[in-house]
Amino acid sequence: MMDHFQFPEIKKAPSRFRNALGKYRVTITRACTNCGLCVELCPYGVYQAGSKRPKASCDHLCIGPSCSKNDFYCVDRCPEKAIHIRSNPTFEVLGDRRWPAELLAGTWHMAETGAIPHQDLNYKTGNSGGGFDKIRFVFPGKNGTGKTGTNDDISTAIELNRSGDSRPRITIPVPLYLGGMSFGSVSIVTMLSRVRAAVALNTFCCTGEGGYPEELMDYDDHIITQVATGLFGVREETIKRVRIVEFKYAQGAKPGLGGHLLGDKVTPRVAQMREAVAGSALFSPFPFHSVYSVEDHKKHVDWIKETNRKALVSVKVSTPTDVDMVVVGSYYAGAHIVQLDGSYGGTGAAPDIAKKNIAMPIEYALPKVHKFLLEEGIRDKITIIASGGIRSAYDMAKIIAMGADGVCLGTADLVALECIRCHHCESGRGCARGIATTDEELTGLMELEWGTQRIINMYSTWRAQLVNILKRLGMGSVTELVGRFDVLAHMDYIKEEEIEGELD
Amino acid sequence: MPPKYHIATSQSPNRFQKITRSGIIAWEEGCLKCARCVKKDCVYQVYEKRNLDNRQMLDSLDSVCMDCFRCVQNCPNRLIHKGLNPSYKVLGDHYWTPEIISNLWFQAESGRIPVSGAGYGGPFSGPGFDAMWTDMSEIVRPTRDGIHGREYISTTVDIGRKVVALELGPDGDITSSAPPLVEIPLPVIFDMLPWSPPGDNIPLSFLYGARALGTFAIVRQSGLNPVIREFLPHAIIYVDGNPDDLGAQLLGSVRIIEIPNGEDAITLQNRFKSINPELIVIIRLRLGSKTPEQALALTAQGAEALHCVADEYGLEEGSDPLFIKERMKEVHLHLVDKGVRDQITLIGGGGVAMAEHMAKLIICGADALTIDIPLLVAMECRVCRRCKEGITCPVELDSVDPLWGSVRITNLMAGWHSQLLEILGAMGIREVRRLRGEMGRAMFFEDLERETFSAMGKRG
Ligand code: SF4
Ligand code: SF4
Numbered sequence: 001m002m003d004h005f006q007f008p009e010i011k012k013a014p015s016r017f018r019n020a021l022g023k024y025r026v027t028i029t030r031a032c033t034n035c036g037l038c039v040e041l042c043p044y045g046v047y048q049a050g051s052k053r054p055k056a057s058c059d060h061l062c063i064g065p066s067c068s069k070n071d072f073y074c075v076d077r078c079p080e081k082a083i084h085i086r087s088n089p090t091f092e093v094l095g096d097r098r099w100p101a102e103l104l105a106g107t108w109h110m111a112e113t114g115a116i117p118h119q120d121l122n123y124k125t126g127n128s129g130g131g132f133d134k135i136r137f138v139f140p141g142k143n144g145t146g147k148t149g150t151n152d153d154i155s156t157a158i159e160l161n162r163s164g165d166s167r168p169r170i171t172i173p174v175p176l177y178l179g180g181m182s183f184g185s186v187s188i189v190t191m192l193s194r195v196r197a198a199v200a201l202n203t204f205c206c207t208g209e210g211g212y213p214e215e216l217m218d219y220d221d222h223i224i225t226q227v228a229t230g231l232f233g234v235r236e237e238t239i240k241r242v243r244i245v246e247f248k249y250a251q252g253a254k255p256g257l258g259g260h261l262l263g264d265k266v267t268p269r270v271a272q273m274r275e276a277v278a279g280s281a282l283f284s285p286f287p288f289h290s291v292y293s294v295e296d297h298k299k300h301v302d303w304i305k306e307t308n309r310k311a312l313v314s315v316k317v318s319t320p321t322d323v324d325m326v327v328v329g330s331y332y333a334g335a336h337i338v339q340l341d342g343s344y345g346g347t348g349a350a351p352d353i354a355k356k357n358i359a360m361p362i363e364y365a366l367p368k369v370h371k372f373l374l375e376e377g378i379r380d381k382i383t384i385i386a387s388g389g390i391r392s393a394y395d396m397a398k399i400i401a402m403g404a405d406g407v408c409l410g411t412a413d414l415v416a417l418e419c420i421r422c423h424h425c426e427s428g429r430g431c432a433r434g435i436a437t438t439d440e441e442l443t444g445l446m447e448l449e450w451g452t453q454r455i456i457n458m459y460s461t462w463r464a465q466l467v468n469i470l471k472r473l474g475m476g477s478v479t480e481l482v483g484r485f486d487v488l489a490h491m492d493y494i495k496e497e498e499i500e501g502e503l504d
Numbered sequence: 505m506p507p508k509y510h511i512a513t514s515q516s517p518n519r520f521q522k523i524t525r526s527g528i529i530a531w532e533e534g535c536l537k538c539a540r541c542v543k544k545d546c547v548y549q550v551y552e553k554r555n556l557d558n559r560q561m562l563d564s565l566d567s568v569c570m571d572c573f574r575c576v577q578n579c580p581n582r583l584i585h586k587g588l589n590p591s592y593k594v595l596g597d598h599y600w601t602p603e604i605i606s607n608l609w610f611q612a613e614s615g616r617i618p619v620s621g622a623g624y625g626g627p628f629s630g631p632g633f634d635a636m637w638t639d640m641s642e643i644v645r646p647t648r649d650g651i652h653g654r655e656y657i658s659t660t661v662d663i664g665r666k667v668v669a670l671e672l673g674p675d676g677d678i679t680s681s682a683p684p685l686v687e688i689p690l691p692v693i694f695d696m697l698p699w700s701p702p703g704d705n706i707p708l709s710f711l712y713g714a715r716a717l718g719t720f721a722i723v724r725q726s727g728l729n730p731v732i733r734e735f736l737p738h739a740i741i742y743v744d745g746n747p748d749d750l751g752a753q754l755l756g757s758v759r760i761i762e763i764p765n766g767e768d769a770i771t772l773q774n775r776f777k778s779i780n781p782e783l784i785v786i787i788r789l790r791l792g793s794k795t796p797e798q799a800l801a802l803t804a805q806g807a808e809a810l811h812c813v814a815d816e817y818g819l820e821e822g823s824d825p826l827f828i829k830e831r832m833k834e835v836h837l838h839l840v841d842k843g844v845r846d847q848i849t850l851i852g853g854g855g856v857a858m859a860e861h862m863a864k865l866i867i868c869g870a871d872a873l874t875i876d877i878p879l880l881v882a883m884e885c886r887v888c889r890r891c892k893e894g895i896t897c898p899v900e901l902d903s904v905d906p907l908w909g910s911v912r913i914t915n916l917m918a919g920w921h922s923q924l925l926e927i928l929g930a931m932g933i934r935e936v937r938r939l940r941g942e943m944g945r946a947m948f949f950e951d952l953e954r955e956t957f958s959a960m961g962k963r964g
Contacts, residue, residue: 015577017574017577017578018577018578018579018580018582019576019577019578019579019582020577021573021576021577057582089585089586089587090573090576090585090586090587092587092588093525093526093571093586093587093588094573095625096625096626097625097626097627098623098624098625098626099625128626128627128628129627129628129629129630130627130628130629131628133628134628135957135960138961249642250640250642253623253624255640255930256640256641256929256930256931256932257926257929257930286929286930287641287642317642318640318642320639320640320641320642321639321944321945321946321947322642323642326642343624343637344623344624344628345623345624346623346624347621347622347623348621349619349620349621350619350620350621350623351617351618351619351923351926352607352617352618352619352620353617353618353858353859353860353923353926354926354930355620355623355624356624356626356860357636357637357638357860357863357864357927358637358638358639358640358926358927358930359637359638359639359640359930360637360947360952361628361637363956364947364952364955364956367956368955368956388623389623389624411622411623419622420571420572420573421622421625422570422571422572422573422622423620423621423622423625424570424572424620424621424622425621425622426619426620426621430570430621431621432547432548432570432572432574433572433574436621436622442547485959485960488960488961489960489961490957490960490961491961492953492957493957493958493960493961494961498961
C-alpha cells in the first residue's frame, strides 16, 4: 500500500523574515547604473529589480566565489564592477558545534525549496568532532555500484507493529515520525504545523505531555499522545482517540530529571489544558512513582491496551549504561515501539549539566541495544526508534545502519521553521522567532500553511537523500539497511588511504 | 533525617561590564536611522536597555543581546551584522574556556544553575572530564526527588581516618577508639590559588565563603595574620614554614591542618596530633605516577587524609602526564584492591572547573575535592593571568570587598550543589558518599568508542 503513497507536493516556502541568512553576502555599490544584467544572469534568483539599483534580496541562494567558473558570474560580468561577494560575517555567530551555521542554512534551504542545497553548504554533518560527525558511508566502488531502476522502486516504509499481536499493523512511508513537543513548550502554530506535516507524510506527530488541544482533533489518526508522570492533560478520552500512545519514562535532554515548564509559559490556555494554575511552574516528577519493576511497567502498558484496544504502545526511554536491559524490559512488558532518546537531543528547557553529561549519546546506545536484542532473538519483534541528536538525512541513515528501524525528530522541525539555535526557548517570551513560545504576539509571527510546508519540504528532501543512499548501497528498501555496520566507517578507525574515494 | 542543607543565595551584580559572546552589532554604511530594529523588532528591548542613541547607530559592543537575529533579518536595507565579541574569544585558554568562565560568572551572579533550551550544542566529547558521562536510572530504581526538595539527598562527606570495624573487649565493651572526623556539608574545600593578585581580600572572601557554607579554605601558614586568624575554625593551615612556629595555641584551635608530603610526613602528623588529638592532618601530594603506591604506603602508616593535587589543567607531574581523573581512578582502585580504601579520605584537586567535574572526580574515586580558580572567577576574574606576571588586574580583584566576594562564592557553590543533586537524583543515589568510586555506573569515552566503533571501517 505504502509503495503507492502519494508524497505531498513541494511548494516554495521562503524565509518569513525580510532577509534570509546565507553563507555569502552580495552587495552592490553606488557605481551600479541599474542596467539589470545581474538580474538576468543569475540562475539562482539572487537579484530582484529595484528602482535605483537591483536588490540582492535572496543572496542566501548565491553559490559564492565558486561561481567564477560560470559564464554567468555576475561579479565578472557587471560592467561597472559594482558587485561584491564575500562571506557573511554573521555566520560566525550563528549556530553551535552540533548545528553549525552551514547545517542550519542547508536545512533552511531544504525547508524553503524542497531540494538539496546547491550552495557549498555542509548539510550532512555538524562540527561536534565525534559520533555521527565522524562516521561516513562507504559506498561500493567510488560512486556506488548502485541499484538500477527508478527511485520509485526503493521503499522507505517501515512497520511500527512487529509484535505479531492482533493489533493493527501500521506502516509509515518514511522511517521517521515527529517527537513530543508539548502545547506550552511550543506555540499552537508550531504544534499544528508539525501535525499537519505528519499527516501529509502519512506519519505521526506526538503531542508531548501537555494535553490535547482541540485544534488537533481533526488529525487524530496521525497523533501519538503522550503519558508522562505529570499526566498533564491525559484523559481516557484522549487515549482512546489515537492509534499510538507513548509512555515517556525519560527524555534525552534531561535524563532522570522529569519535566519542568517555567511559570511564564503557563498561560491561562496552557493551564486549562493541563488542569493547572496559570503562572505557576509545572513539574513532571521523575520517575513514575508507581513503577519499580518491569511488572509495574507492564501494568501501565496493560492499562493503555485495555483503555484503547487498537492502540500501539510506545515507550520512550533515555540511554543509561543498562539501556539494553531497559529495552528488553519494555519488550516483555508488551511495548510495540521503543524510542531511545539519546542524551544530546531534546528541545525544552534543561539544565546544561544534564544536557551535556547525563546518559550516553544515541550513537553508543543504539548499537548496544540492537546487538543485545539480536542476541536475545527478539530484534524483529519490536520497532526501535532513535532520537536525540538526529540532525540530517545522513544522521538518520547512519543510525538506521547502526541498528534503528527509524527515527523521531524534533529539533530539525524547529530548524525548518527557522529556529536559529539561540537556546532561549526556556522562557516565555524567550523565542523571539515565535516557535517555542506561548506569547500571543510572537505566536502571530508564523503562518500555519507556511510552517506546514516548510516541514514537508524538509522531510521530503530527507527522504530523497535516503533513497539516494540506499540506491548507492544497492539496497531496495530501508529495512535492508538496519544494522548494516559494514556500510559505515568511523574516521578514527580507518586508514587515510581508505578514506579517499570511498567516503561521502 | 538531618536538617536539609540549604544554601541561601542572593543576586549579586557584577562590578565590571560582563564579556559576552554575542558581541558586536554593526550598522553598515547607508543606515537610514529608521530605527525599526531599535524600536520595533527587538523582543528583548536590548537597545533601550543599553541606552543606545537612535541617531548614532554605529558599532556597538553588546552585552544584552540574545542572538535572535531579528534585527539582522528585518533591517529594510540589510545593513546590520552580528559578530563574535573579540574579547570573548580570547577569554581564558584552551582549558579555562570562555564558555566555562561565563557559565561560572552566571552562577556567581545569580546563584542559579545554567538552564537553556534547544538541546545540547557542544562537542561530542573531549579530553579529560569531557570523556565521561554519568549514569541515570530509568524505571526500576528508588524514587528520588531531591532537586525539588521533596526528598532528601545528602551531600555531606567526612574528612579523616575511618574505622572499618569496631573491636570489642571480652565483656562486649568497645575497645577501639574512633579517630576524629570532620564533616563538611558539601564535598568541596577551597584551595590555595595557583596565582592571584596580592593582598588579604581574596583569601578573606574565601574564608567568609567557607564559613557561610560550612566548609574550609586552605590558607598558607606564611600568610597568617590577625585578620585571617579570626577564621581559624574554617581554615585549614597549610604548613609551608617551620612547623614549630605554629605554636600549641594555634594547633589547639584549628580543626584541620595540611602538610606537604615528605619523608617525615607521618612523624609530623603524629607530632601535631600529640598536641591536639582532635586535629585532622591532610597530607598534600603532587599527583603523579607514584601516587597509588605512595597512597598505599601512607595509609599503612596511619595517614588520615590525602590531598592529591594536579596542576591548574588537571594534569599530574611528569613528562607524559595523566589527567587527574585517570590517576584518581588508579589510586582509588589500588587502595580498594589492597582492602584499605575505606580507611582514609582521598581529596582530589586541580583542574576542577565546573559542577560536573566535581561529580565526575568523585565517581573516579575522590571523597571530596578542592577548587581554586573557579572561586576567583566567581569574583569576575577573567583568567588573563596578568596578576601572575605582576600586572594590574583588569577587574581590580585586589580591592574586592570580601563580603561581596563571599556572596559570589556562595552563589557559585549553591549552583554547584544543585547540580550535584541533579546528577545524584538522576542516578537514584541519595548521598554523595555512595557516588564515590561508582565507576561501573559511569560511561567512559574510550570504552564506549571501542565497544561501538572499533569494528567499524575495518573491511576486507
Ligand atoms: S528560542 Fe531560539 S533556540 Fe529556541 S526555538 Fe526559538 S529560535 Fe530556536
Ligand atoms: S582577571 Fe587576570 S589579573 Fe585579575 S585575578 Fe584574574 S587572572 Fe589575575
